[in-house]
Amino acid sequence: MSSMSDLQRSANHTVVRLENVTQRFRVIQERPDSVREIFAKFFRHEVSFHDFDAIRNLSLEVPSGQMLGVIGRNGSGKSTLLKIIAGVYRPTAGRVHVEGRLAPLIELGAGFHHELTGRENILLNGLLMGYSKAEMRAREQSIIEFADIGDFIDAPIKQYSSGMQTRLAFAVATEVDPHILVVDEVLAVGDTGFQQKCFARIDKFREAGKTILFVTHNMPQVAEHCDRAVLLDKGSIIADGEPAEVVSFYKSLTLPEMAAVD
């Protein structure tokens, strides 16, 4: 409870801070197929990889209580950015500072094991996010209720539909009461009813002064729910500000391309 009042006291302090972050990937162009080829390449000193910066010298500050929309075309570095913030990647250069507990909803059912039941997965997923067994047991019932998957809760996850998996994943990630919620496109899977339920919960999160990082290709959602939007291109932020303005700027960039296709 003390963490809650701390959050409210310093309403607008920074909870996510990235300073000059670069994430470099080594892309192996082609794998040698045979030992002979490896030797051939070795002796001819051929380089079979190149380095590629998915995030390039990026700085970003997110104050607590903000819902930040991250937009950009495929391959612009949105998911990489979220994974750096979630601590999955340790960046090649730069500093990352994240304050408070973070719940990642990065891909559908990350950490779900298909042979285990929904109930077993709730516990395992919670433990993976760093919560205790007791905390998860206490929240189990409300997670099951929110996910609304009925008797399936004691069936192995592999028998779930993808929508059911998303619902369970979202329920676990949000019911554990994180300070920061990271959502990467996963909500596109659920049906309209569940999406509304999710956004109702996300709005409640915002009211409680929590921070949400939201990646999507659904521009109306950004304009409707976010307080701020950033537009990524080739690993850098090229626009940052009011969601409506950033979205229309993004559209102005992509429109010529779409016209060319027509």
Added chain:
Amino acid sequence: MLELIRSTYRYRELIWALALKELKVRYKRSALGFLWALLNPALMMLVLTVVFSTIMRFAIPHYAIFLLSVLLPWTFFSQSLGYAVDCIVGNGELIKKVSVPKLVFPVAAVLSNIINLLLSFIPMALLVLAMGHPFYSTWLYLPVPVLALIIFTLGMTCFFATANVFYRDVAHILQVVLSAWFYFTPIIYSLDFVPAHLRWIFRLNPIIYVVNGFRLAIYYGMLPHWQSIAASFACGFIALIIGCAIFLKYQDDFVFYV
């Protein structure tokens, strides 16, 4: 080392859940379920006992017990490595999505096999009684070699799991290494069978000291010499320190290679 102890303690609930998951998945969809953890070593013992008391007769009395006293710890070692070499690569999807201390995976993989090892002592004890072999009080000493063996296994596991991330060939090489290592270790034979002038080569085998403790305590009813005990822990801690250091050095790169 300290890092290992700290994160093991902090994530003990997660490690326990992962180890149980491992066992649950292993025995899922089998009618007898978890009972296989007991039945498997029991049936293996039955086969070996029949083979070595009727078909292949050695001059060693109660050969089945002589063999199994070392075969059980060896099976723990080789199965732990066999499962755990894949513990990082196999959890790759998880590592790519959730930030989690990577050390929990080898620790959990070894833990699930510890449970198997401990359970396998139950049929072992039954066999000792059934064959009329004396049930020595030195059984009480067994926790000591079990501990040394766990330390050694964990160290080797950390090393092979790391190596397998960068070179998937490691998992295949490991199978060959383990089967050669099996014959190089006095499991089906005794070190006494080896010509005296060659024994020093066998003493270079780091696992020989710890398995020796098992055989002495269960089969001979004796305790190993303190030097042998010290050697078994020295080998264990050297393996753990090296394995752990390599694992921690490369753990941040795992996510790019799994």
